[in-house]
Every structure is written in C-alpha cells, then in structure tokens.
Amino acid sequence: MICATFPYPPSRGGTQVRTFNLLKQLSYHHEITFLTQKAEDITTEEIEALKHWVKSLILFPRPANPKTGLLKKFNRFSQFLITGTPPNVSFLYDQSIQKWLDQAVENNNFDAITCEHSVNEIYIRPSYKNKIKTIINSHSSVYRTCKHQLETGTSENFKRDRLYLPLLKRYEKRVYQKFSHIVVTTDEDYQQLKEFKIDTPVSVLPNGVDLDIFPYRKSDPGGHHLIITGGMDYVVNIDAACFFSQDIFPLLRQKYPDLTLTIVGANPAPSVIKLAEIPDIIVTGKVPSMAEYLHKATVCVIPLRSGFGIKNKTLEAMAVGVPIVASDRGLEGMEVDGKNIPLRALRANTIKEYMKAISNLFEDKKLRQTLSKNARYYVENHFTWESLGKEYEKIIMDKCKLR
Template sequence: MTAVLYLAHRLPYPPNKGDKIRSYHLLKHLASQYQVFLGTFIDDPHDWQYVEQIKPLCTELFIRPINPLLAKCKALTGLITGQPLTLPYYTDNKMKHWVKTVMANQGINNVLVFSSAMGQFVDLDSPAAVNKVVDFVDVDSDKWRQYSDKKSGLSAWVYRREAEQLQAYEKKLASSATASLFVSEEEANLFKQLAANQTEQIYAMRNGVDLNYFNPQADFNSTEHLSGSARIVFTGAMDYWANVEAVSWFAKEVLPLLTQVQPDVHFYIVGGNPTSEVQQLASPHVTVTGRVEDVRPYIAAADLVVAPLRIARGIQNKVLEAMAMAKWVVGTEQAMEGINPPDEIADTLPATPQLMAETILARLNSTERQTSHQAARQWVAQRFSWESSLQQLNQWFGSP
C-alpha cells in the first residue's frame, strides 16, 4: 500500500469539535486506502484516553504532548524571530526528527499537512517529487484579523501582527504545496485573492456530516431534567474565543429581549472547557453544561439551535449537525457562510439583537416548524457528504 505521512496539530479524536471532526474523517479515509504514519500533538490531558482508538488506523503513530501554558510562552519568541506566534507554539525538535526519520526510512513521498502550523515539520524546499497537500481548513490569518477588529490596545496590535505574519507564512507554505485545500468555496476564493499567483493549486474540499450518528430517530439519554419549555441550544468548544464571544453576546444582548416576551426561554451552552467568562453567564435562564460525552441529547431536546457567531471562518460543523438532527437553526451571516442554507430551512441574519430576538420568537411559536426541520436534514444529506468530498485526495496520492 502507498504510504502517507499525516501531520495534524491535534489528536484527530474524538470528533467533537470543528478541527477534530475534519481531521478524524481525513484519517479514516486515508486509513481505508493507504498506510498512514501519523504525527500529532495532544494539548488536552483528557485526550490521552483516546490514543488506543486511533492506533488501529495508523501504521505508525507518534504523539507529542503540549502544555498550553508553556506553549504560549514559547509562542512569544516569535516577536523576536519575526515569525507568526502560531509556529513556535508548536515547534518541537522530537517531532521534527521523527518526521525526517520516518520519511527517509519508509521512502514516503506523500504528505498531508493538516493546519498550517504543521507545515514547519516538512522541508518547504523538499523535492518536487514529494506530494505536499496542505489542508489549511480556514484562512486562519483572516481569523486573527477579525480578532484584532474586536480588540483594542496591545491585544489589537498582537492580533494584527499575527494576521500579517501568518498570512505571509500561509502563502509561502502554499507555494511549496501540490495542492492547498480549504473547507469551502468562500475560503478558497479568499485565499486565491491573497495568493494570486497560485490559484490553480487552491481547491475547496467541503466538510460532511455523519447522518447516521446525527440522527433524530436515534435513542438518547433522557433530557427531562432540562429547564424551560422553550429550549435554545448552542454547541461548541467553550474555550475557543469565537464561541465565547458568541454566547456572551447572545446571553447579554439577545436573551433578555426573548425573556421579556417569553419568560420560559432557557439557553443551553453545551461544550467543554468553558472559560470563566462563559461560566459567569449561568443564571436562571442560562445553563453552562461544561464537557458532555454526547451533545446529541441536547440538540434533540432543543426547540431551536442558535449560531450567533460574529467571528467565523469556514464551515460551522455545529450548524450542519443541528440541521442533520432536523432542527431549525438561527444563525448570523458569519456562521452560515460556506453552508448558505435557503431561507425555507434556516434563518441567516445580520448580528443584530432585535432582529435575532424577533426571528427566534417567531420560530419558537411557528406551527410549520416540524416540516421545515425535516427539510433541513434532507438538504444537508444531499450536499454535505464526507465520502464524496474526501475522494479528492486520491488524485494527489495516487492509487492505494
């Protein structure tokens, strides 16, 4: 079997957050057709328990731990070296040595880099015979630009600097790649504008959704203990700043407008590692669950799912999963980019509190909601398939 070196910045399991969902399905696809040599990091001690579940998919697995606090200190060296801070955060000599050794010993000439930060472990000037496919997923540099727009003072300067330095690195990495992949046409087109001389090497490879797993007909644990007869749910990693900003804005700006009209509304923030800012949102109308083993019972119990993101890039898996669970989604324009559902099955709105509140109230009290929800699941099933998306990889890595 053809060998592929797969480098991912986080253990591709469990598939419970945006990047891990995509990296896991990439791994599953590769493992079904190629010998996979996986080099990855673990930055959450909770994830060590999943190593044994990944091993059967790999011919060889190399894992390095990351201490987030120490890594942030390492990242600051980028201010001295002129690098984007993202690179020294992941710099690891043992990973670099393993990559060099395994490529030489196994004669590997097919490499899949997941996330631009992992590009530093592959020689950008290596021979053209090496197929270096880089899955950028999103244009991360633009995400840092969005962050800078929401900050002020020193934070704004640091984020602007990161946007500029990371964009330069992304373009350099793409110039050395056989193909650069992005999660949507919108992301691919944005990068084409940034790297105008490389447009023929830039492709969109959309995310999919596991319709068997996210199935509204499946049996779930009881959620009878959940409060409120009008349940609004948000799912996501709650240590990710874009999610933190989204739920904070919704809880402070939109929810009060809802409860004034409909006092039984209850907002569930479902996701692991909630920051102190998120925990402080807890109230008689807000539940912060923390880490849950399965988000599906909460989605199944929801009367409505919201995606109030004001900072976003790429495709939001949380939206696809809710639609696959036959739920109506009310989301911002940023959250719906790359998915672009028709108005008949979901609401795409400007991030305006009054408009979002009015729309949510109308949907909560709609008599046509169940029909529309089933239409959402059917629409997602027709357009977001992992199997069809991932077949693109074979054109660069050749026959198994």
C-alpha cells in the same frame, strides 16, 4: 498524516472532528501513518482507540503552553517578525519530528503527506514537493480571521492583532506556495487564496457530519427552548455565548417568560460559567451526547461574530433537524437561503434580526418543520464524511503514483 492535535475522541473539537473523520474514511483503502503530539490529558485508552484506524501511530510529546508575561510576549513577537512564523505555530515545533520526517521523505517511505490543519505546515520543507505530493488541509485562513476580528471589534487583543495582521498575510502567502495541493473548507477561503495569487492547485472540501452520531429527531418538542453549542474554551464561541446571553436573551425573555437557554460545550471558560447566574440559563460543560441535547431544543442559535470556515456545530444542528438561527459567520460555506435555494436556516446579524427570527420560529410550527426537513436533506446530500472522504482521497491520489 501530520496533526499536532491528537484527534481522538473526535468530540474534543473542530480540528479533531475533521481530522479523525477524514482519517477514518481514508483508512478503509490505504495504509496510514499518523504523526501527532501527545498532551498530558491524552489517555492510554484514547491512544489504543486511535491505533485501530492507522497502520502506524507515531507519538511525540506536546510542548507545554507558552509562558505569559510582557517580556515573553515581546520575545514571541520579535521571533514572528524575524522568522515570519506565528508563535502558535513555532511553539509546537519539535526538532525530533523534523528529523523523523526528513528521514522518511529521504527513504521514500510514503506516497503522500497531508498536514491536517495549517499549523503543521512548519514541518514541510519546500524541497519535499520535488519528491512527494504534499497537501495542506487548512481549516480556515488565520489572516482572514484576524482581519475580521479587528474589523468587528471582537479581537481578544486589538493591539497585538493589529501588529500581527500584515505579518499573517505575508506568512500565509509564503507558506501555501511550498505545497503540491491546498485544501480549504469554504469558497470564501478559496477566494482569499486567489487574492494572494498563489499558483498551487486549490480544492474546497467542507466539513461533514456522522449521521449515526447525529440522527434526525423523531419529533418537534415545541416550547421556547434555545441551545448554543461548541467548545466553550474557544474565544469565538465564548464571545458568541456571552453576546447572546447578555444582549439578546433578556429581551426575548420579556416576550417569552418561560424561555430557557442551554449552553452545551466542553471546558467552559469562567465568563461562560458565570452566564449560568442569569435566570433560566444552564451551562452544562461536556456532555455524553450532543445530539440528545439538540433533540430537546426548539431552536439552535449560532450567534458567532467572528471566526471563519464551515462550522461543525451548524452541520450537527442541521443533521438532527433542529431549526437554526445563525449569523453570516455561523453559516459560512453553506447555501441556506436565496433565489432557487430551499430555506434551510434563518439568518441574523443584529439584535433585532435575532429577535425576529427566533420569534418567528417559536410561533410558526410549519416554518420549523420546513427548516428541519430542508436542512437534514441538505446535509445528507452534501456533508456526510463518507462522501467527503472519497473526495479527499481523489485529491491525494491525483497525479500521485501510489505504490
């Protein structure tokens, strides 16, 4: 398993959550060599904890973040244009890792190789799949994300992304062809690959929840307490927190004077920290237990305006039983409403829709109970890491002659 992002502890973020939990499930039945890069903030204790789940942990130093400046940015774009590889992928490349992997494939050391997140594709040569099964576990389409951010005006850098978009499309179409199997998290990403006319087999494997870490809450706290969760250094979550806090929260507070909003997530950006200046908004930063904060909330709001893939934050809120009001982006990959589908969350994409959905939940305890029970049952039956790990194992083992 290759993942440039060190996956422990799994509370660090979306990539870590998915990677570690699939690794954990696979480790019960297979010997795993895990290759990753160590950033400066990774502790010795975290390294030792990860070693418990693998046969061998291969560590390489993680490169420093790219330098800023107009000339540097121009050089990165020029390299993207020439090589066809995005800067966020190429900057992670380490020739020592490539040499190690080439030797391992040449020596037939492994039965299969998985790339946990699409950025790790850079180490997989097209020739590998003639000798070994290679799988890319793509967490979400970079091209789809960029395209949607441009369409919705949520792009962090409109000029840059407008230039990047056709290059990202070319990149994804090329990269996916070199793998034996592709794994995506949602049907929407699956449809995107069909549009690319890629002939590599594709499987949909959503994210999951550890139900021991996110237990179902014992009671409905009532009141008018909102919560927003997620890594608050990620541009998509920053935009969501700022949008809701500045455009919707003040309107709701006129209707519910005792309204509170707690924004929970590690490494809050300066713009998120500043939101705490708004009366009755609390920004916590990293907390020991996300479930504990979710249990105290009346409603969980997931006001994402961009970003693709199935959201861990949505699954976690469903697991603990807090009623959800979320955008289409926050609910991607999940069946929460519609014909013959039990109501599991309320959908909102405009300010008016958020106002109505949240008000309905505040004022209707029975509706809160319905969403709570339906969502928990849905997660238990479709989104546990135990069941998803078994599905991933089948994908890896299919047509793979394991020793």
